Amino acid sequence: MERFAALIDTLVYTRSRNTKLALIAEYLRETPDPDRGWALAALSDGLDFPAVKSSTIRNLLKERVDPILWTLSRDFVGDTAECASLLWPAPEDETRHPPSVAEAVEALSAMTRKTAIGELGRLLDRLDPSGRYALLKMATGAMRIGVSARLAKTAFAQAFDVSVDEVEEYWHGLAPPYPELFDWAAKGGDPPDTENLPLFRPFMLAHPLEETVVSMDDYAAEWKWDGIRVQLVHAGVGEDAETRVYSRSGDDISATFPEMVDALDIQAVLDGELLVRGTHQGGEEGGAASFNALQQRLGRKTVSKKMLREAPAFVRLYDVLQWRGEDLRALPWSKRRARLEKLIGELPETHFDLSRVVEAKTFEELAAIRESSRGDAIEGLMLKRRDSPYIAGRKTGLWYKWKRDPLLVDCVLMYAQRGSGKRSSFFSDYTFGCWDGDPDKGADLLPVGKAYSGFTDEELKKIDRHVRQNTINRFGPVRETEKELVFEVAFDSIHASKRHKSGLAMRFPRIHRIRWDKPAHEADRIETLLAMVRD
Amino acid sequence: MAQPFSWIKPEPHGIHILPADSWVDPSRAVPHALVTHGHADHARGGHGETVATPETLAIMELRYRTGAEDDLGEISHKAVPVAYGETIRLKGGVDATYIPAGHVLGSAQILLEHAGEKVIVTGDYKRRPDPTCPPFQVTPCDILVTEATFGLPIFTHPPIEDEIAKLLKRLADEPDRCVLVGAYALGKAQRVIAELRRAGHVAPIYLHGAMEKMCRLYEEHGVDLGELRLVSDYKKDDMRGHIVVCPPSALNDRWSRRLPEPITAMASGWMRVRQRARQRNVELPLIISDHADWDELIRTVEEVNPYESWITHGREEALLRWHQLTQRRARALALVGYDDEDD
Ligand SMILES: [Zn+2]
Ligand SMILES: [Zn+2]
Numbered sequence: 121m122e123r124f125a126a127l128i129d130t131l132v133y134t135r136s137r138n139t140k141l142a143l144i145a146e147y148l149r150e151t152p153d154p155d156r157g158w159a160l161a162a163l164s165d166g167l168d169f170p171a172v173k174s175s176t177i178r179n180l181l182k183e184r185v186d187p188i189l190w191t192l193s194r195d196f197v198g199d200t201a202e203c204a205s206l207l208w209p210a211p212e213d214e215t216r217h218p219p220s221v222a223e224a225v226e227a228l229s230a231m232t233r234k235t236a237i238g239e240l241g242r243l244l245d246r247l248d249p250s251g252r253y254a255l256l257k258m259a260t261g262a263m264r265i266g267v268s269a270r271l272a273k274t275a276f277a278q279a280f281d282v283s284v285d286e287v288e289e290y291w292h293g294l295a296p297p298y299p300e301l302f303d304w305a306a307k308g309g310d311p312p313d314t315e316n317l318p319l320f321r322p323f324m325l326a327h328p329l330e331e332t333v334v335s336m337d338d339y340a341a342e343w344k345w346d347g348i349r350v351q352l353v354h355a356g357v358g359e360d361a362e363t364r365v366y367s368r369s370g371d372d373i374s375a376t377f378p379e380m381v382d383a384l385d386i387q388a389v390l391d392g393e394l395l396v397r398g399t400h401q402g403g404e405e406g407g408a409a410s411f412n413a414l415q416q417r418l419g420r421k422t423v424s425k426k427m428l429r430e431a432p433a434f435v436r437l438y439d440v441l442q443w444r445g446e447d448l449r450a451l452p453w454s455k456r457r458a459r460l461e462k463l464i465g466e467l468p469e470t471h472f473d474l475s476r477v478v479e480a481k482t483f484e485e486l487a488a489i490r491e492s493s494r495g496d497a498i499e500g501l502m503l504k505r506r507d508s509p510y511i512a513g514r515k516t517g518l519w520y521k522w523k524r525d526p527l528l529v530d531c532v533l534m535y536a537q538r539g540s541g542k543r544s545s546f547f548s549d550y551t552f553g554c555w556d557g558d559p560d561k562g563a564d565l566l567p568v569g570k571a572y573s574g575f576t577d578e579e580l581k582k583i584d585r586h587v588r589q590n591t592i593n594r595f596g597p598v599r600e601t602e603k604e605l606v607f608e609v610a611f612d613s614i615h616a617s618k619r620h621k622s623g624l625a626m627r628f629p630r631i632h633r634i635r636w637d638k639p640a641h642e643a644d645r646i647e648t649l650l651a652m653v654r655d
Numbered sequence: 656m657a658q659p660f661s662w663i664k665p666e667p668h669g670i671h672i673l674p675a676d677s678w679v680d681p682s683r684a685v686p687h688a689l690v691t692h693g694h695a696d697h698a699r700g701g702h703g704e705t706v707a708t709p710e711t712l713a714i715m716e717l718r719y720r721t722g723a724e725d726d727l728g729e730i731s732h733k734a735v736p737v738a739y740g741e742t743i744r745l746k747g748g749v750d751a752t753y754i755p756a757g758h759v760l761g762s763a764q765i766l767l768e769h770a771g772e773k774v775i776v777t778g779d780y781k782r783r784p785d786p787t788c789p790p791f792q793v794t795p796c797d798i799l800v801t802e803a804t805f806g807l808p809i810f811t812h813p814p815i816e817d818e819i820a821k822l823l824k825r826l827a828d829e830p831d832r833c834v835l836v837g838a839y840a841l842g843k844a845q846r847v848i849a850e851l852r853r854a855g856h857v858a859p860i861y862l863h864g865a866m867e868k869m870c871r872l873y874e875e876h877g878v879d880l881g882e883l884r885l886v887s888d889y890k891k892d893d894m895r896g897h898i899v900v901c902p903p904s905a906l907n908d909r910w911s912r913r914l915p916e917p918i919t920a921m922a923s924g925w926m927r928v929r930q931r932a933r934q935r936n937v938e939l940p941l942i943i944s945d946h947a948d949w950d951e952l953i954r955t956v957e958e959v960n961p962y963e964s965w966i967t968h969g970r971e972e973a974l975l976r977w978h979q980l981t982q983r984r985a986r987a988l989a990l991v992g993y994d995d996e997d998d
Contacts, residue, residue: 132929133938185808186980192973193809197928206809206927253929593933 121218121247123151124159125254132265138562140267144275149306155221157297160276162221162258164269166296171231172240172259177204180237184209198594201256204244208252211245218246222297228259266592268604270641274560280305284560285322285512292370293317318355318362320370321389321441321449322512325642326502326519330651333483334520340453340506341478341486344499344521345436346411347395348418348637350377352435354384361385365394369639376420377433383471388463389442391510392435393475408436411633419582419636436475437464438502441510449510456510490522500524527612527652528632529554530643532565533605536587537598539572546580547587547599548572550631552607554622554649559641565603566622566646569611574631583634606635606643614652624649660798662749662769665965665988670776670800672767674747677706679765679776679800682991689751691778692762693718693841696968702732706743708753709736710761710876714841717872739763739789756780757791758945759842760873766794775959776800776967781944782951783815786849787842787878791955799961800988803969804946805924812924812948818941819847819854822898825918825939830896833861834939835917837903840866842945844900845873847922848880851898859884861894863901863910891915907936924948953977 127147134140144163148156161167181190181204190207197203219227224243231239240259244252257263270284273291277284282305293314294301303309350373354363363381365374374381377394384390396417398409413431417423440460441449448456457477464474478501480486490501500523508518531552539548551570557563575583586605593600610632617625624646664671669681669688677687684701691697691707693714698707700719705712712734737743742752748770753763758779767774773796780791780802805812826834838844844866851860859882862870870880886899895915903921911917924944925931932940947955952974956964963984966974971987978985 133932133940135936135938186976188976189808189973192970192976193807196807196970197809198930202929203809594930595934 121221121224121251121254123147124155124162124221125247125250127159128254128257128263128265129250131267135266136562137271137559137564140271141275141278141562144267144272145279148276148279153299153302154297157299157302158221158225160272160298161296162263163267163272165262166269167225167258168261169228169231169259171233171236172228174200174260176236176240177201177256177260180204180241181207183237184241201260202253204256205249205252208244208249210248216246216248218248218251219243224255224258225296262589264590264592264602266602268602268640270560270639276301276305277560283512286311288322288370289319289512290314292372293319315445316356316360318353318364320351320353320364320366320372322370323349323351323368323391324439324510324512324519325514326521327514327516328644328648328651329503329520329522330648332520334503336480336482336486338505338507339503339520340457341480342438342475342502342504343478343493344502344523345393345395345408345475346499347393347408347414347436350380350392350394350435351441352380352384352388352390352392354386354388367637368642369637371637376417376423378423379428379433380435380471383468386466387442387445388440390435390437391439391441392437392472394433394435396431396433398431434471434473436473438475439510452507452509453504454506490524493524498524525610527614528608528610529568529649529652530635530638531568531607531609532603532640532643533583533587533601533607534565534567534603535598535600536583543580546584548580548584550583550607552609554643555641555645556622557645563645567620568622568624568646568649569609569626569629571607571609571629571631574610575634579634604640606638606640607631608633608635613654614649616653622646622649624653657770660772660774662747662772663767663774663798665800665990667989667991669990670988672745672747672749672769674769675745675749676747677745677749679767680778687745689765689776690715691756691765691776692758694759694779697778704733704735706735706737706751708739708761708763711763712736712761713872713876714761714869717868718841754792754794755789757782757785757788760788760845760876760878762788762842764791764794766796772797774798774800775961777802777955779804779946780955781947782955783812785846785945786853787846787873793955793958796959797962798965799956799959799963800965800967801952801955801974802946803952803966803971803974805944805948806952806966806970806972806974808949808973810924810927810948811950812927812944813942815850815943816854818922818943819850822920822939822941823851823854823856825920826896826898829918832916832918833894833897833899833914834920835899835901835906835911835914836941837906837919837921837923837935837937838900838943839923839945840869840902843922843943844902845870845878845880846945847941847943848883848900849878852879852881856898857881858897861886861889861897861899863899863905865902865905866900886913903935949973956983 177200193207194203273287274284277287290312300312304311349368351366356362363384364372365377365380367373395408396414398407398413417431440456503520505518531554534553535551536547537549549572551567553565553567555563556566587599587601590602591599609629611626611629613627615625662673668683670679678685679689680691680697681688686703688702689706693711698715737753739755742750744750750768752766756762756764756778764775764777775796782791838847861884919937920939920941921937922941922943926940926942966987967990975985
């Protein structure tokens with residue numbers, strides 16, 4: 121536990137992502153099993169101890185110290201776990217025998233609501249203030265030290281020189297302390313066996329097209345639909361068969377879209393856009409409603425019958441990664457596309473259709489089609505190299521996105537400030553940033569703009585809650601948040617500016633859409649914005 | 656016979672000694688002032704007569720130019736030095752004795768005696784050893800007017816040796832960078848430097864320009880600080896692997912761009928709370944304070960064992976609560992102009 125506590129302490133005071141990656145990687149290399157696996161779980165929010173709540177800590181402390189002194193201290197420190205770690209009366213006996221991380225996890229897991237207060241106290245007695253802080257942060261779930269799950273996985277990949285996409289792929293089928301993962305990455309063992317599990321495969325992503333011109337002989341074009349990108353996975357046989365719906369970040373959103381779970385019962389991994397039936401985008405493509413209609417259905421843990429009836433979901437397929445147990449990812453896009461066109465007949469048409477290929481002989485013809493495209497459900501075009509295999513992440517030259525409205529970028533929320541007037545009780549002024557390089561290689565976010573508008577009251581409440589639950593630092597009225605929430609930001613123009621660290625200044629930025637589904641590391645990079653500068 | 660302690664009265668701008676018409680650490684200019692130590696929330700210029708230790712008077716002269724002229728001409732000012740252990744008689748039969756407080760160079764508790772009653776105003780103090788000033792002396796009294804800057808039970812300052820070792824280890828771990836230590840310009844900076852010397856660190860230490868005069872003043876008063884260099888006299892590369900000391904306000908300032916990839920450290924009791932350290936973008940928090948921590952505060956009250964404690968500034972609520980829990984008399988004084996210092 122001491123080593124882990126020292127790591128947590130150092131991470132708290134480290135701002136550079138690169139240094140954070142190096143620190144975590146070093147810890148993962150040097151710490152024995154199973155401690156490092158538990159630590160990795162703690163850093164990636166993969167631990168849950170239902171018996172230990174913030175209130176457990178409060179009640180425990182009020183038993184040991186005067187309740188008024190506790191409250192005064194808690195108000196000053198602002199964080200229950202930290203305050204408790206500082207205030208805990210150390211036992212007279214100095215021989216502490218600090219527990220290992222594994223021992224602490226075992227003890228925390230065994231606790232019940234009834235035993236938690238006593239057991240937690242005994243653990244705290246064995247630790248120094250740093251150890252107590254790490255333990256309490258771990259016990260209550262959220263570390264809130266500016267380390268995202270993605271950062272932890274990237275550090276793991278860096279520690280053992282494996283690809284983070286492979287880590288992501290295995291991750292969802294494994295449980296802490298991830299012995300299979302360490303056997304494979306750290307000890308050169310076989311990769312984890314995940315064939316019969318409904319696992320998420322990291323998405324293949326596109327680069328912005330910008331000034332590039334491609335030949336339509338090499339590339340095929342598809343519409344980019346305005347829903348949420350999902351992956352449907354069905355795996356296992358008989359009793360063990362299971363279908364899952366994953367969001368872009370690999371979150372399991374099956375419960376939100378139960379109709380899609382029921383719609384797939386063939387072993388497969390499919391990539392497509394989840395949309396809601398409607399008339400907004402009519403015509404031959406079949407009716408898809410606007411994004412707003414879909415928005416109603418996002419983020420729900422359960423869905424009412426009424427909602428299922430009024431806003432039924434379907435998936436417009438882009439790609440097939442696996443079909444009836446056969447991995448198709450290595451095939452060129454054209455072959456996969458041919459398979460997809462055939463297999464669509466085996467899927468219920470009530471819940472699946474095909475994203476059609478946009479026929480254009482030349483790039484100019486395609487540009488003209490793009491200009492004349494109508495309908496809110498179309499975000500732009502995707503250009504896919506006809507011979508591209510399905511590769512996780514963004515690989516230059518394979519896929520491009522050609523947005524219809526180029527002055528839209530995905531940014532990550534960094535700071536939030538209270539508004540004024542009727543919004544003074546909400547965090548409604550946002551500073552957001554873009555990556556100054558590859559976030560998986562330790563790039564940092566640089567602020568690129570601020571926005572106060574573009575969201576509904578309902579959304580404001582949700583963002584406000586997100587800010588409060590993800591605060592990692594307070595500067596007077598300003599909160600620094602975990603770098604997790606993506607905003608699609610619209611702006612009128614962008615200019616070079618010496619006054620800003622990013623070298624950029626946006627004119628009239630506003631929040632175009634809140635991308636709850638998009639992982640932060642997929643937000644845009646400074647280079648993308650630089651390419652938009654027109655002066 | 657007069658009411659007990661009716662001769663001394665806490666008022667918003669300081670502690671008023673009525674028979675002497677004098678004030679302790681007044682926050683505005685008065686004709687006659689007794690000053691405990693040189694920090695800005697206790698000492699200020701403009702008084703007619705200032706009674707303080709010779710060291711404190713020298714500090715005040717340097718910082719507030721107490722004897723200087725203003726726009727209207729020379730301010731008539733009289734400095735009255737009182738050495739530690741020395742007693743002076745004020746108007747109205749009040750005796751004032753200056754006793755070491757262990758806070759910074761020249762810092763004193765002031766023992767006031769009148770009509771057989773004893774009141775001690777501690778100013779700021781600590782109970783830990785400090786190579787730059789004599790240690791706090793426990794002196795019995797009826798009323799102890801104490802500070803409470805770190806008056807919460809979460810504050811326990813670790814041994815300074817541990818914090819200095821942390822600093823030196825980080826310096827050795829990253830020899831291509833420098834460690835920039837933010838430290839309050841009066842007291843903290845010199846104590847950190849003196850402790851580094853005590854730990855055997857003989858290399859030159861680089862100073863922000865604002866630190867120089869106070870360090871020289873300490874040296875003139877016999878505090879050995881070793882070789883000190885001004886940042887402005889050297890090149891970036893000269894400072895790699897070295898310690899640089901600056902006021903806390905310069906930590907995140909443009910000024911620090913002239914340093915070789917500085918590791919930002921800050922020496923302060925507030926560094927005990929992670930959030931405080933993060934707010935200042937501190938990478939290396941050093942929990943070093945010139946104030947009493949919680950245990951020192953309550954130990955002092957227990958040892959002095961006064962009839963009543965008066966709490967001047969800081970987190971007085973918790974210290975009041977402790978008095979209540981241990982059946983001791985206490986009251987909080989609402990004084991203005993006292994702040995936490997950057998300590
Ligand atoms: Zn002071
Ligand atoms: Zn003070």
